[in-house]
Structure formats: C-alpha cells, structure tokens
Amino acid sequence: MRIVYAGTPEFAVPALQALLTSGHEVVAVYCQPDRPAGRGRKLTFGAVKQVAVDAGIPVEQPLSLKAPEEQHKLRTYAPDVMIVAAYGLILPQVVLDIPRHGCLNIHGSLLPRWRGAAPIQRAIQSGDAETGVTIMQMAAGLDTGDMLYKVVCPLNPDAGGQSIHDTLATQGATALLHTLDLLAAGTLQPEVQDETLTTYAHKLTKVEAQIDWTQSAAAIDRTIRAFDAYPVAFTLYEGQPLRFFASRSLSEIEGNAPPGTVIAESKAGIDIATGDGTVRILSLQLPGGKRLNAAQFLNGRSLLGVQF
Missing domain, CATH: 3.40.50.170 (Formyl transferase, N-terminal domain)
Structure with a gap:
C-alpha cells in the first residue's frame, strides 16, 4: 500500500x-x-x-x-x-x-x-x-x-x-x-x-515533578520512575534542584523521622523517609553535574540527616 x-x-x-x-x-x-x-x-x-x-x-x-x-x-x-x-x-x-x-x-x-x-x-x-x-x-x-x-x-x-x-x-x-x-x-x-x-x-509538567515527601513511598517511587526521561522528579537541596532518576519503595519505616529526611545511605542507595514508608534513591544528579548512581554520588559527600 x-x-x-x-x-x-x-x-x-x-x-x-x-x-x-x-x-x-x-x-x-x-x-x-x-x-x-x-x-x-x-x-x-x-x-x-x-x-x-x-x-x-x-x-x-x-x-x-x-x-x-x-x-x-x-x-x-x-x-x-x-x-x-x-x-x-x-x-x-x-x-x-x-x-x-x-x-x-x-x-x-x-x-x-x-x-x-x-x-x-x-x-x-x-x-x-x-x-x-x-x-x-x-x-x-x-x-x-x-x-x-x-x-x-x-x-x-x-x-x-x-x-x-x-x-x-x-x-x-x-x-x-x-x-x-x-x-x-x-x-x-x-x-x-x-x-x-x-x-x-494529562500532559507532563515540570511543576508536578517536585516531590511531595508527605506522599507514600510507593507513590513517590512511581513518580520518579515514570518521569525518568522528562520532566525528571526533583527535590530542592540548598536551594537547587536535586534530580532523581531511579528508585525503589521500601515497606519498612526506620524510626519517626519527618518526611523528606535522609535516614540512611550506602552503596545500595539513599533512603529517605516519606509520609508512609521509605523510598531508596538509586540514581541522582546535582545541578550542572552528571547523573550518578548512589555509590558514585556518596563518594566524598553525605546527605545523612538532611531534610528536603
């Protein structure tokens, strides 16, 4: 034809x-x-x-x-x-x-x-x-x-x-x-x-890509994965967007840290408290930097205790 x-x-x-x-x-x-x-x-x-x-x-x-x-x-x-x-x-x-x-x-x-x-x-x-x-x-x-x-x-x-x-x-x-x-x-x-x-x-917008840490870990994880190409999920860190590309939802909750608090970090990932559960960040990027996995990102820096 x-x-x-x-x-x-x-x-x-x-x-x-x-x-x-x-x-x-x-x-x-x-x-x-x-x-x-x-x-x-x-x-x-x-x-x-x-x-x-x-x-x-x-x-x-x-x-x-x-x-x-x-x-x-x-x-x-x-x-x-x-x-x-x-x-x-x-x-x-x-x-x-x-x-x-x-x-x-x-x-x-x-x-x-x-x-x-x-x-x-x-x-x-x-x-x-x-x-x-x-x-x-x-x-x-x-x-x-x-x-x-x-x-x-x-x-x-x-x-x-x-x-x-x-x-x-x-x-x-x-x-x-x-x-x-x-x-x-x-x-x-x-x-x-x-x-x-x-x-x-609905059409994707950059505004909705900013993470609301009071949401559940499952919802945040899905948003990060869905938006990994565009508009890319982010949170503000020292006044600049910290972008997340890959994550995993963890059912366990460690302590009573406020939502948005980094409660653990290792080569496996960066664990952040949410409104329900913990989300583990696997890949992220600072402004002007390269996309890194958690182990690369933590080489020489720490986010432990930071509250986004």
Missing part, C-alpha cells in the same frame, strides 16, 4: 523503519517543523525526519493541516493509508478522510485506558500492572477511534518511563505491520471503545 507516515520524535522511529523494510511504499513523511535545541539553540531535525532524509523520502513540515493548500498537497500523494505516531498536530476530519483506508494511530496505551498526551508515564505513575500499544482507526475526537489491534506490556516494579517508551515503540512497529496485513486481507475486526473505561493522560 501507498503510505504517508506522520510522526516526529523517537517513539515514531521504529514503526517508520519497519515500514521502510516492508513491502509497503512510504511515499511521504510528515513531521512537525524543526525547532531550536541544545545550548546553541540551533534548528535541529526531529528523529523521524532524519530517518526520512536518510532514506530519500519527501518530508513535509506544515505548521497545520487545516489549510486547504496543505490538504491538497496530501491528496497528491494518493495515500492508501496514513500512519500517525506521536505526530503532535491535530488532524481535521477532512484530512482523516483523504487516505482510502483512513488514518491509523500507534497509541502507547491499552485503550480506552489513558487517552491523551502522556499515556506511558501516567500508567507507571498510577501503578498500573500493565500497559501496551493500541493500533487505532483515527476519529475526530481525542483517541476515540475504534481499536484494531493491541499488544500488552507488563509493568514491572522497577519499570521506568524511558525503558517502557522504548519497548512500546518497538512493539508498536510490529503491531502496525500486523494490522496492515489484516487491513490488506480485509480481516480487521474493529472494536468500539467503552467510554465508561476512559482515563485522560
């Missing part, structure tokens, strides 16, 4: 790479416009655009798909189907109707659980036992279309946002190719989403 692919960040790369080695023809790739990145604020290619450029595929980067001229351009590619993965732009109904088989979305959750912007992180933060990928027929609403195919991914107690992101990106690529096979064979069995089971995965 003739495919137009729409995606921008790393999550969308494996599916595009899979399509390029399949029997399908990727006739164009749509990405968000290049944006400044890094300290030099230079315009930088998104991950998907780089793959498309390397493969010699035409790249389109409209600010919006609402303009009639952009819709006309999409029609000239005569796509059988449009694949969307973390594209970042809203597709009007007129665009959804252009491809012969409509638009399919690779969504990082088991719909109808976690519609919206940050399904991977919210699943971890909420303590879900599993997540996954849903290939969905796109509709005008937010992640409201019929479900076409699902792949389940267990969420282990040490699962981090970045590792699950990478796993789902790879699973999404495999799921997409299988869905396209079913589409070509005419054997898809769309399933309508149960609206009573929906939850909304």
